[in-house]
Amino acid sequence: MSNGPANQDTAPAPGKGKAPAPASDRLRTRLGPLDLAAPVLTAAGCGGTGRELAPFVELSRLGAFTTASVTLRPRAGRPTPRVAETPSGLLTAVGLPGPGVEGFLERDLPWLAEQGVPVIVSIAGDSAAEFGELAARLRGAPGVAAIEVNATCPNVADRGRMFARHPAAAAAVVRAARAGAAPGTPVLAKLAPDVTDLAGVALACADAGADGLTLIGTVQGAAIDTTTLRPALTGVSGGLSGPAIRPVALRCVYEVHAALPGLPIVGVGGVTSGLEALEFLLAGASAVAVGTALFHDPGAVPRILRELDEALAARRLGRIADAVGLAHRPAGHLPPLAGVEPAPAPEPAELKETAP
Amino acid sequence: MSDTPVQTSATVLTVRRVQDYHAMTLVAPAVAERFRPGQFVAVAAGGAYSARLVRRMFGVYEVKPDYGGTVEIVFANTEPGTAWLADRSSRDRIDLVGPLGRPFRLPRDPVHCLLVGGGPGGAALFALADTLRRRGCQIHFVLGGATGRHVFGSRMAQRVGDSAVVTTEDGSTGERGTVREVLPRVIAETGADVVYACGPTPLLRTVSRTAAEFGLPSQVSVQEFLGTTGACGVGTCMTCVLPVHGEDGVTRMARACAEGPVLRGDRVRWGDLGTIPFDALGAPRALGLPDGGARQ
Ligand SMILES: Cc1cc2nc3c(=O)[nH]c(=O)nc-3n(C[C@H](O)[C@H](O)[C@H](O)COP(=O)(O)O)c2cc1C
Numbered sequence: 141m142s143n144g145p146a147n148q149d150t151a152p153a154p155g156k157g158k159a160p161a162p163a164s165d166r167l168r169t170r171l172g173p174l175d176l177a178a179p180v181l182t183a184a185g186c187g188g189t190g191r192e193l194a195p196f197v198e199l200s201r202l203g204a205f206t207t208a209s210v211t212l213r214p215r216a217g218r219p220t221p222r223v224a225e226t227p228s229g230l231l232t233a234v235g236l237p238g239p240g241v242e243g244f245l246e247r248d249l250p251w252l253a254e255q256g257v258p259v260i261v262s263i264a265g266d267s268a269a270e271f272g273e274l275a276a277r278l279r280g281a282p283g284v285a286a287i288e289v290n291a292t293c294p295n296v297a298d299r300g301r302m303f304a305r306h307p308a309a310a311a312a313v314v315r316a317a318r319a320g321a322a323p324g325t326p327v328l329a330k331l332a333p334d335v336t337d338l339a340g341v342a343l344a345c346a347d348a349g350a351d352g353l354t355l356i357g358t359v360q361g362a363a364i365d366t367t368t369l370r371p372a373l374t375g376v377s378g379g380l381s382g383p384a385i386r387p388v389a390l391r392c393v394y395e396v397h398a399a400l401p402g403l404p405i406v407g408v409g410g411v412t413s414g415l416e417a418l419e420f421l422l423a424g425a426s427a428v429a430v431g432t433a434l435f436h437d438p439g440a441v442p443r444i445l446r447e448l449d450e451a452l453a454a455r456r457l458g459r460i461a462d463a464v465g466l467a468h469r470p471a472g473h474l475p476p477l478a479g480v481e482p483a484p485a486p487e488p489a490e491l492k493e494t495a496p
Numbered sequence: 497m498s499d500t501p502v503q504t505s506a507t508v509l510t511v512r513r514v515q516d517y518h519a520m521t522l523v524a525p526a527v528a529e530r531f532r533p534g535q536f537v538a539v540a541a542g543g544a545y546s547a548r549l550v551r552r553m554f555g556v557y558e559v560k561p562d563y564g565g566t567v568e569i570v571f572a573n574t575e576p577g578t579a580w581l582a583d584r585s586s587r588d589r590i591d592l593v594g595p596l597g598r599p600f601r602l603p604r605d606p607v608h609c610l611l612v613g614g615g616p617g618g619a620a621l622f623a624l625a626d627t628l629r630r631r632g633c634q635i636h637f638v639l640g641g642a643t644g645r646h647v648f649g650s651r652m653a654q655r656v657g658d659s660a661v662v663t664t665e666d667g668s669t670g671e672r673g674t675v676r677e678v679l680p681r682v683i684a685e686t687g688a689d690v691v692y693a694c695g696p697t698p699l700l701r702t703v704s705r706t707a708a709e710f711g712l713p714s715q716v717s718v719q720e721f722l723g724t725t726g727a728c729g730v731g732t733c734m735t736c737v738l739p740v741h742g743e744d745g746v747t748r749m750a751r752a753c754a755e756g757p758v759l760r761g762d763r764v765r766w767g768d769l770g771t772i773p774f775d776a777l778g779a780p781r782a783l784g785l786p787d788g789g790a791r792q
Pocket residue numbers: 183184185186207208209230232234236262290292330356357358380381382383385408409410411429430431432433733734792
């Protein structure tokens with residue numbers, strides 16, 4: 141077989157399998173200075189090195205590929221068990237495993253740079269200085285479309301509590317990354333929902349030079365194994381992800397967009413379908429990233445893009461920008477008609493069929 | 497033929513009870529055509545709107561050319577995901593990814609092969625036996641478990657093997673005893689040149705150690721460890737890791753699904769499963785951290 145799509149016998153089961161994403165102009169979007177052909181990305185740490193996803197999706201169809209958080213030194217991560225299945229979600233404590241920035245620049249980034257997909261490099265450090273150093277190491281490396289500052293990782297100086305808990309700590313890591321990064325490289329700040337004043341943290345990040353925000357990282361949770369009578373994860377608590385956290389993520393996006401309408405947001409948390417992606421756009425995100433759904437359905441992104449394209453057309457939304465933040469408009473507001481033919485009135489017969 | 501796995505909507509052909517297990521045959525030509533013994537498939541349990549996001553992973557018992565290509569898996573019903581699977585009937589569709597992982601390495605010459613299994617994991621040995629047989633190898637089986645119900649395929653092993661020894665701890669089937677007890681004797685009697693194994697982790701550990709004592713190479717499938725730790729099967733979630741030392745002497749946390757499921761038995765640090773050995777590449781240096789490192 142050549143490089144062609146490998147799943148030629150994929151049947152059109154609803155919601156599954158790979159179909160080519162439409163090269164629709166409707167799907168173009170912007171994250172500040174970053175222009176993307178499609179608004180659905182992979183979430184940090186959920187697409188492997190990219191090679192593992194490649195048999196299931198053409199990477200060039202993704203809006204962008206976000207790497208696992210890159211650290212200064214190689215990291216083995218946490219002991220197993222690292223995952224527990226919870227209702228509509230996963231509880232994970234993986235521990236940011238990875239080859240370190242050296243190995244990443246040597247083996248992973250060059251391969252990604254050849255795939256024709258914008259690469260967002262997530263970075264994670266123990267201190268603001270490490271974030272600065274990591275961003276500096278990425279200078280001049282081919283194929284870095286943007287840097288995502290993983291402010292949800294533990295701050296050693298704050299006894300391991302995450303940077304994103306405090307506006308000042310979050311701002312410090314963003315400022316350090318901004319200063320270290322090449323001047324033209326956009327910097328996104330990734331934040332978590334487990335904070336008292338998310339909008340305050342977001343504002344501090346924007347002031348520190350973030351070009352946009354990624355909302356949200358996982359939500360802290362725990363599960364107990366009733367067979368062993370012990371916590372299901374070795375680390376006791378873990379990060380909850382998947383559809384279980386979607387309402388939390390939507391609330392965060394909505395809240396931050398209301399406070400900072402000009403700041404681009406990548407919405408993350410439990411997206412598995414085009415309509416769910418649309419929810420995030422309406423709440424104020426300019427793009428969405430898919431994480432946990434990739435573990436369940438490695439071909440998810442092209443499907444979500446296709447469903448989103450159809451959903452936008454059905455609502456006569458001609459561009460992504462027309463949808464972004466629309467949920468914040470007063471009730472009764474009609475979106476602009478952007479050169480899309482009005483949807484034909486449904487056939488009465490169809491109505492009968494779907495009516496309860 | 498291609499090495500790349502596929503994602504496909506497979507049609508259920510049959511689901512039947514085999515001893516205490518369920519055997520499911522799926523029509524999945526692209527998976528069957530690519531399959532090599534030791535590889536596995538990852539199944540989405542619960543349908544398109546499932547609340548269960550972890551893929552269930554199973555070794556493959558047999559592939560056949562019928563209906564363009566079928567794949568048969570054997571599993572125990574232990575949790576709601578496998579209960580859903582056991583409940584499927586013919587013509588249902590299941591989202592299947594495969595074949596995944598590294599297969600058993602095959603000998604170049606027609607040598608004597610010892611295949612050791614336990615539990616439903618033993619099913620994966622039969623696809624291997626078929627391939628080895630076609631290469632002119634001699635095939636000897638050792639299957640073991642707590643009771644007869646825990647041993648899959650003992651009759652099949654008698655049929656396809658040049659010899660087969662079955663052990664149960666209660667003596668309900670075959671010899672009373674454990675695989676550990678009979679293995680040295682069987683290795684000596686059969687003149688085995690290589691040992692293959694698939695089954696519970698303690699069994700693999702025993703096989704690896706005994707093979708090493710006899711100076712024999714061992715190829716073991718950590719399919720069962722993968723099934724209890726992994727979430728995706730394709731190498732993206734990083735949850736299925738175990739410590740493996742490499743040619744260069746460095747221990748790395750290897751993914752059971754991607755670097756495995758078949759590993760060289762002598763390379764796995766069996767005693768350190770479920771830990772990050774302090775000398776592993778990238779092991780935490782700052783042990784004083786309250787949560788031992790990043791939470792994600
Ligand atoms: C196994 C796993 C690994 C992750 N690794 C990272 C990471 O390296 N860096 C990061 O910023 N977020 C990481 N995340 C968080 C995701 O990027 C995402 O924010 C979160 O899972 C919520 O999205 P989802 O519900 O679509 O998964 C990880 C999540 C999971 C489940």
